[in-house]
Amino acid sequence: xxxxxxxxxxxxxxxxxxxxxxxxxxxxxxxxxxxxxxxxxxxxxxxxxxxxxxxxxxxxxxxxxxxxxxxxxxxxxxxxxxxxxxxxxxxxxxxxxxxxxxxxxxxxxxxxxxxxxxxxxxxxxxxxxxxxxxxxxxxxxxxxxxxxxxxxxxxxxxxxxxxxxxxxx
Numbered sequence: 001x002x003x004x005x006x007x008x009x010x011x012x013x014x015x016x017x018x019x020x021x022x023x024x025x026x027x028x029x030x031x032x033x034x035x036x037x038x039x040x041x042x043x044x045x046x047x048x049x050x051x052x053x054x055x056x057x058x059x060x061x062x063x064x065x066x067x068x069x070x071x072x073x074x075x076x077x078x079x080x081x082x083x084x085x086x087x088x089x090x091x092x093x094x095x096x097x098x099x100x101x102x103x104x105x106x107x108x109x110x111x112x113x114x115x116x117x118x119x120x121x122x123x124x125x126x127x128x129x130x131x132x133x134x135x136x137x138x139x140x141x142x143x144x145x146x147x148x149x150x151x152x153x154x155x156x157x158x159x160x161x162x163x164x165x166x167x168x169x
Contacts, residue, residue, distance in 0.1 A: 030097025080108035
C-alpha cells in the first residue's frame with residue numbers, strides 16, 4: 001500500500017528503466033483485468049523489459065516518474081511519456097494499481113503536456129486503453145474514434161483514439 005507521505009515527480013533517466021517496467025506491468029495487471037480478458041492483459045504486458053524504455057529514451061522519448069513509499073520501500077508509483085510519432089505528439093500515463101486516484105496520474109500527465117508544449121506541440125494524441133478513457137476525458141481529451149493499438153508483443157488490443165488541443169495553441 002502507498003504511504004500517505006510525499007510523492008515526488010521528476011524526469012526519468014535510463015537508471016529508472018527497471019522500476020518503470022515494474023510500474024508499467026503492475027498497472028496493466030492490476031487495472032487491466034477490469035477492462036480486458038486475460039489473454040489481452042497477458043499480451044499487453046508481454047515483452048515489457050527495461051531495455052525498451054532505455055531505447056525509447058535514447059530515441060528522444062521523454063519519461064517522467066512519480067516516486068514515493070510503497071509498503072515502506074521507495075518505489076516508482078507511475079510514469080508518463082511524451083514522444084513524437086509521425087510528426088504527432090503523443091503521450092501515455094501508467095500508475096500502479098495501489099497508487100491510483102491520488103492525483104499521481106494527473107501530475108504525471110501535466111509533466112508530459114508541459115514538455116510537449118515546450119517543444120512546440122499544439123495538440124497531444126493518445127491511444128487510450130479502455131482503462132484510461134475516463135482519466136483522459138477528465139483531463140481534457142476528446143474521443144476521436146475507436147480502434148486497435150499495436151502492442152510490444154505484436155498483438156493488438158481495443159483502444160480509444162483521443163486528442164487534447166492546448167488552449168492558446
